[in-house]
Amino acid sequence: MKTSPPTGDELVLVLATLANPHRMRVVGVLAAGGRAYVSQLARELGISRALLQVHLKKLEAAGLVSAQLEISPEGKAMKFYEVTPFAVHLTPASIAAAIPTLTGKGADG
């Protein structure tokens, strides 16, 4: 679990990741339903697996979800995803505090 405040770059990454209807739904469904594997999730959301996997990768890269690969009783490899209990407070002040750690391009990084 992460307790320290996010750096500017991390914040940009998290926000950019969450700023997408598909990914937002993934987080929402996982938050409500606990956990799910890829194909199941794809059916539930009505999107293709290829598309879902791309979004899951981004969510994982941003630290918003985590995955465990498990072998089902039938011997099938299934990748289960669940949400990370993140909490980001977004206010003008919190953003101002993140600016000094922003390297993402621009002036006085």
Next chain:
Amino acid sequence: MKTSPPTGDELVLVLATLANPHRMRVVGVLAAGGRAYVSQLARELGISRALLQVHLKKLEAAGLVSAQLEISPEGKAMKFYEVTPFAVHLTPASIAAAIPTLTGKGADG
């Protein structure tokens, strides 16, 4: 001022708007410095006015900043921007709550 929780679409818009180093810096600078006009802000951030104006428009469209056009003592028209005191709580639960109001494409909107 806005008290009701944002809809899914609003949330996507706000996050997408904030998920940009330039715009994040604008909010940070305005949060710290109070208010500033366009050219001043552009110099402070080290970016062109044209670029800044595009970002300011998006920030305004997302309701994160507001503008007042004022005439300086020398008769020059100057547009002052300031931050809106927004507060967005970002957690798995808050996102799950926003899903039903997500129309932005996808399945069972």
Next chain:
DNA sequence: GGCACGTGCTAACTTCTCTTGGCATGTGCT
């Protein structure tokens, strides 16, 4: 008039993101 400083717009280019479709792998069952 010419210069410095303010605003605002748009056309065009570049770059990134999203999305699809195909193909590869592996298991269990009939």
Next chain:
DNA sequence: AGCACATGCCAAGAGAAGTTAGCACGTGCC
């Protein structure tokens, strides 16, 4: 062997976003 269901990856096209450069306008001052 052939089908159902699971994962994973990549190439390519379509679309959105970021960025630049140039032009328009107006005011005050020398």
